[in-house]
Amino acid sequence: MTKITERGMIFNAEMVRALLDGRKMQTRRIMKVQPDTPEFGLRRIIESSIANEIGMYFWSQDDARGIKARSKPFSCPYGGVGDRIWVRETWAEAGAGAPDLKLYRANYPAHVPSHYENVPPAEEIRWTPSIHMPRCASRILLEITDVRVERLNSISEEDAKAEGAPTECCVIGDKHFLGFRSLWKNIYGNDSWQANPWVWVIEFKRIEGDDHETD
Structure with missing residues (x-):
C-alpha cells in the first residue's frame, strides 16, 4: 500500500477564500534550488541504481562529453501525486x-x-498567525494531483485562472495573468517577478478525510 504523507502549507486569507470557493486548484512556490546559470537545464531521474532517487530532479549542463550534473538530486518539498497538503491559515x-x-x-x-x-x-x-497553526486546527485538506516545474513568468492565462487570483479590472486580454502577476508582486515583491525564478507548480483537489500522517 502506498504511503500517503501530509505536509502543512501556508495560504493567505485571499487564497483561503479562493480555496473555499473552489476557484483555486494550483499553487506556485519558489524552488529553493535554483540553477547557477541560465545555461543549466533541469532533468528528472527516471532510472537509477539508487531507488530513492527515481523521480527526483537535478540541474545539468551539456558539453562535448555528455550531460554533467550541476546539483545534487532534489525532490519537491511539498510532496508528490497522491500526497496531501493541509492548509495553514490565520x-x-x-x-x-x-x-x-x-x-x-x-x-x-x-x-x-x-x-x-x-x-x-x-x-x-x-x-x-498561520505559521503556528497545528494540524488539528486545519479545516482544508488538499490532495496533490500533479507536480511540475516551470519559470514563473511562463504561467498561462488558464493556469493563472486556476491559481484563484483576482482578475485585473478594465483591461483587455489576459486579465487572469495580470491578476496573478499583481498578487505575486504583493506577496513576494516586484523583484521576485522580475527575477523570473523556477517554481514548483502544484495542482490539487480538495478532499475530506481525517486519516493522516504528518511531516
Whole structure:
C-alpha cells in the first residue's frame, strides 16, 4: 500500500477564500534550488541504481562529453501525486464559552454557525498567525494531483485562472495573468517577478478525510 504523507502549507486569507470557493486548484512556490546559470537545464531521474532517487530532479549542463550534473538530486518539498497538503491559515480559539469552535480570519464571521451568540468583531480577537497553526486546527485538506516545474513568468492565462487570483479590472486580454502577476508582486515583491525564478507548480483537489500522517 502506498504511503500517503501530509505536509502543512501556508495560504493567505485571499487564497483561503479562493480555496473555499473552489476557484483555486494550483499553487506556485519558489524552488529553493535554483540553477547557477541560465545555461543549466533541469532533468528528472527516471532510472537509477539508487531507488530513492527515481523521480527526483537535478540541474545539468551539456558539453562535448555528455550531460554533467550541476546539483545534487532534489525532490519537491511539498510532496508528490497522491500526497496531501493541509492548509495553514490565520485562526483563533473561540474561548471557554465555545471550546470546540475554531475561528478563521479569512471568512470570519461568516463561517461561525448561526446558533452562536455574541460573536465579537474581528478586531477584538487574538488571532494566531498561520505559521503556528497545528494540524488539528486545519479545516482544508488538499490532495496533490500533479507536480511540475516551470519559470514563473511562463504561467498561462488558464493556469493563472486556476491559481484563484483576482482578475485585473478594465483591461483587455489576459486579465487572469495580470491578476496573478499583481498578487505575486504583493506577496513576494516586484523583484521576485522580475527575477523570473523556477517554481514548483502544484495542482490539487480538495478532499475530506481525517486519516493522516504528518511531516
